[in-house]
Amino acid sequence: MNPRRHDDDGDDTANRQEERGRRKEMLVFLLVSVVGVYGLGQGLAGIYERGQQISLLWLAVTGLAFFVLTAQMGRVHDTWPHRPNTITTQPASADISSRDETPKEVSQ
Numbered sequence: 001m002n003p004r005r006h007d008d009d010g011d012d013t014a015n016r017q018e019e020r021g022r023r024k025e026m027l028v029f030l031l032v033s034v035v036g037v038y039g040l041g042q043g044l045a046g047i048y049e050r051g052q053q054i055s056l057l058w059l060a061v062t063g064l065a066f067f068v069l070t071a072q073m074g075r076v077h078d079t080w081p082h083r084p085n086t087i088t089t090q091p092a093s094a095d096i097s098s099r100d101e102t103p104k105e106v107s108q
Contacts, residue, residue, distance in 0.1 A: 036065030
């Protein structure tokens with residue numbers, strides 16, 4: 001009593017590939033986040049520890065990690081699923097300006 005049909009195999013492989021892609025993306029996100037935080041700590045260690053200097057190499061690694069994270073977040077935001085039946089609301093300033101305008105009378 002398996003409710004799955006045999007012609008759904010194409011959809012199943014597509015779903016598996018999409019899930020695998022999401023896992024890879026999450027792994028990249030986590031690794032880059034860890035490298036960024038570690039690089040920031042190593043780069044700014046000279047501020048907090050006596051005898052050390054600020055490491056520009058680690059700060060560059062942190063900057064690169066933040067760049068990768070920003071690019072990834074922008075791509076995820078572009079492909080974020082949207083609800084098709086949502087009603088967009090106007091900003092409050094647009095709503096106020098539409099009330100201030102008085103309708104023009106039509107001359108006959």
